Amino acid sequence: MVASSNGPETPMIWGGVPVPARDRTLRALCSSTARSPPMATKVQQSSRQASSRQTPKTSSLRQPSELRTAGKSTVLILVGGSHQAQRLLREPKPGVLADVGGRPFLSFLLEQVEAAGYRKVVLCTGYRSADVLREYGDSFGSLSLRYSEEELPQGTGGALRWAAQFAESERVLAMKGDSFCDVDLRAFESWAEAQGSDAALVAFGMDKAKNQAVLDLADDRVVGVRASGSSPGFSWVNAGIYSLRCEFLRSLPLCGPFSLEHDIFERQLLGRVAAYRHCGRFLDLGKQDSLASIERFLEQEF
Structure with missing residues (x-):
């Protein structure tokens, strides 16, 4: 947005953060907010009975010590499906419904x-x-499920921004639905809240990161993101699990598709996103892990 052809450019704010004038792509996206209608998304609260496949088994995961405060945060799970995850399936259905040991x-x-x-x-x-x-x-x-349905793809940022209006907590825990990380979710969220940051992510440590964007960390903050490729040594990567302050998430524009990771974390909040380091097990439907390896691990864990 420009004040006049002769005057200085009016600062543009997105999510409480000034957008650099050189970032033309993001500025154009922000400017479209005034012209574009809200994203084509609808919310459903189903009255249907869950299918027999949904009955959970008894989990072997330990209950975290923070359980006494659990249940306060709303969890947002991105299950829109990715082309990478869908390639593992022999039938057209969302990657999150991939059959693993007879269960989605x-x-x-x-x-x-x-x-x-x-x-x-x-x-x-x-x-x-x-x-x-x-x-x-x-x-x-014991989980209550609600649905925020995209009629058009909105990217990770757009999908979470829309779903945030249905959150009933000061912070939300957001997760990508096509990957699994054995991090203690409550410990992560408690840590993120103590940091006082608008956004925090789980940084997963791994050897020989392949086809993964590598995170550069300093003082528990993301200070750089290197392009995808093969990293020969130990690296930190984004596990796709986030703790986000609702006020911050709701301040983002309803202006169409955008990436939380690239358009917000990398371009606007670099150095301000808190990183919770975790070394354990990380499985990704869309990348290096096969359904067979995922099935072996999850059947042992649950």
């Missing part, structure tokens, strides 16, 4: 969330959203 992959994530003591989940659906709704209905174990 998403069920393991929901069990992890339930074991950590959370109770309210919003599933951010997109591709073949009716399949997810049909599979889970309005509950999973």
